[in-house]
Amino acid sequence: MRRVIVTIDRLTLKGVRYEDRHAVAQGLQEQLAALFAEPGMAERLVSLGDVPRLRVDSISSTGEATPRQVGSDAADGIAKGVGR
Template sequence: MSRVTVTIDRMTLHGMNAAERLALINAIRSELTRVLADPATGITAATTRHTPVMRLGPITMESGVAGARRLGIRIARGIGKGVRS
């Protein structure tokens, strides 16, 4: 079994209240765990690397906690794609 560690040092979030931030963080954490644990991702042979910035492209956010959760899922999937490439 491989071990993957992802560290996000900083995220800039403007216009989000505390509940939305928490929903976003929890969604990123759980979806990223799911994405990276999937054998189909092909990261079993991943090497150590440092990516100072990962640009995911435009991602829109719907309002409210549910919108923050969906945003977190999209961010995590973008990170998963970046790790595979």
């Protein structure tokens, strides 16, 4: 089993209230942990090597989405960007 470390130095969020940033980060972290635990994902991440910048498509959430859900949606976009 390989160990993969993912570090996000900066995440740009437009349209998110400052006070919601921690809830967004929590949703992002939880969803990334779940997605990266999927079978075969570690191998895909390792095959990418060091990625200094990963640009993903814009995500959009409904107006009723919680900040945590926005983070989860962002994680889904990241996973899609690494070839999930």
